[in-house]
Amino acid sequence: MFAKEVYVRRRATLLAKMREAGQQGLILFIGNAEAPAQYKDNCYKWRQDSTWLYFMGLDEPLMAATLDIETGEETLYANDVDIDDIIWMGPQPTVASKAALVGLARTQPYAQVDKDVYAARKAGRHIHFINPSRYFNTLRLMEIMGCARIDRQVSRPLTEAIISMRLIKEDVEIAALDHACDLGFQMHSAARDAIRTGIVEQEIVGRMEAVALAKGWGVSFPTILTQHGETLHNHGHAAVIEPGKLMVIDAGVESNEHYASDFTRTYPTSGKYTARQREVYQIVYDCNELAFSLSKPGITYREVHLATARKMLEGLSALGLVKGDLDEMVAKGIAGLFQPHGLGHNMGLDVHDMEDLGENLVGYDPDQTRAKQLGLGSLRMARRLQPGHVITDEPGIYFIPALIEKFKKEGLGYDFVNYAKLESYYDFGGIRLEDDILITADGARRLGPQRLPISPDDVEAAMAQ
Ligand code: GLY
């Protein structure tokens, strides 16, 4: 948890933004509850809602809060423990003392939030809430608001105010993200050092996640570790590691402060890339470097995505896999056949920061619309870059036989794609290379004290050690 002043200032800023936007009424926040995995007392690992963490800091279940836009009054709704709780949990600090840690002066029992919101609604006041990230919170909002569906009542002004704040990371958050990236570096280093042919992928996952658990909250998303990198989010880890393959490891640590890291490296399972693997790897590496060098205030990340798409097509053209005018190929979306995802996403308290609030609201400026094209259409962060943005730089090249066959069957890209040659890549797999970057006043810097080895020579040297 950060210092009390951080949360006090954030809530004051939020209220000021809502007033500036001409809004009135109550802001209602619902924290997460425990989520049973099989039965009530055996729950999934506890994780607080990220927007709640951002404004309230309190990392405990079953809390709610209201902020009164007109009066500025802030109320925390939570229950003090009783003797039944103490038997199982031990003595706990009072709600009032927890509230004081984050500068909340007024506390009420949890059930009172329903009554206070009901009274406010009866008095004709507007209730602002955001799209809930979990079903429990959807149900709670339905109960509190007394209606069968709440999606049409989600407050756009509140959502936009929160996004505008969380998109620009504060100094304390940047320090927390640097720390999460340091833990991510350690986790990935452990993984790289554990790669051996003949062992099951799961063994490496276990070693990696041990680092995440020993040093932080755990992983920031389910680990992707696979010799079938052409399946973008491959969560199966049952395969035995074979020689001569490429292994994509896309994983991150969530720190104890709940900030994420998200790195991807692609390793040769035998310790050395084959000539063909190296050729494709170099293209992805060049795209990663190009994205970093272009990222600075003023440019849009959509432009950066398209510049890397062009670079990728240039490299694939040199390999004879595509041919034609590069700009025309970019415009026609040919790069999407090889990279059917976007260049990157926002990162912060969530690995894909705030996507629960709406991908387009988070990742697109009001004057931008999301493309429909394969690849560009999956770009989750397109905005004009500003200092304080934290984004991922994650180009990839994948040879997905089913997708290539579909393109071919539908006659797509026939003028540009060398389908005959592509067939010899059907067993290639995929390559993705991902760093986390902070936009600064005049450019960008990679987060974390050290960068994971990424050039093919550096990766091979690290694996040889
Ligand atoms: N690293 C996983 C993702 O960005 O979706």
Ligand code: MN
């Ligand atoms: Mn990512």
